[in-house]
Amino acid sequence: MFSPEGPSLRELAVQALSSVEHGYDLLAPKFDHTPFRTPAPVLDAVASTLRRIGPFDDGLDLCCGTGAGAEALTKVCRRSVTGVDFSAGMLAIARERVKSDEPRVSWVRGDARALPFGADFDLVVSFGAFGHFLPRELPGLFGQVHSVLRPGGCFAFPVLAPPRPTSPAYWMLSGFDAVMKVRNAVWRPPFVMYYRDFQLGFVQRELQRIGFDIDLYALPEFGHRGDGSPRVRMVAARRRP
Structure with missing residues (x-):
């Protein structure tokens, strides 16, 4: 599905019936061949903007997946880049992709809701991960980001304009969210992945x-x-001083 190198429909179904962590462990070897990976133009545009508003020394890619965002941070951060994710499978792919080229990059397995760091970073980024958190979890997540940033540090992430109700994309995403909510009501463990619950005003x-x-x-x-x-x-x- 998606491409000859991508996951089959059966593999996606198995992933969707797993927990979020185990599902991404299963998907990891083929994740970069799916539309779920943040497109390179988005990564490049964010990196370009960050270079303009920097400088930054130490960066953290929150929910780093297979490491595309962390790789983009190597063009922004002068000293170190860390990727954190709770999927061991995704981190294994990230280490394989980046290890030989970027000795400044390190990888940590951890939960974004309980980050294993002090105030060690002046930049935290996240790409495409917020749909895996329920709205009630976001304040705690943002509190964790605040705790690992130095005073004046920056938390950056891209946001797409929401599709209009008259567009096919609006109904496609709404339908996907509805299916996932039904799935989580009748199946355990839950797989949290919603596209329309991340509202910029609330955030x-x-x-x-x-x-x-x-x-x-x-x-x-x-x-x-x-x-x-x-x-x-x-x-x-920006974290207030």
Whole structure:
């Protein structure tokens, strides 16, 4: 499915009936051949914007998966890059992809809801992971990010403009979320993966409440919608001194 190197429909079904952690362990060898991997243009656009608002010394890729985001951070951070993920399978692929080229990069297995770090970073990024957290979990997640950033440090992530209700994408994503919610109501363990529960207004309010100041940067590489608003933004939340 997706490509000759990608997972089959049966493999995706087995993954979807597993826990999030085990599902990604199973998917890891073929993950980079699926649409779930953050596209290179998004990684490059975020890295370019971060270079403009830096400098940064030590970066953390939160829920790093197979390491594409951490690899992008090597173009931004001057001293070190760390990737953290709770899937051993995804981390194994990340180590294999990046180990020979970037000795500054390290990998840590850990849960984003209980990060095993002190205030060791001046940059934390995350790409495409927020759908794996329920809305009630996000304040705790943001609190963890706040705790590992040095004062003045930056938490950055891209956000796509939500599709309009008249677009096919809106109904496709809504349908996917509905199917996942039914699945989680009747099957255990749950597999949390929702596309429409991450609402920028709620996220901004929670980040500000926890102690971040927020800037939004349009990523011009992706153009604008009909009303002039950018299709993709980067959120840059600074930990207050």
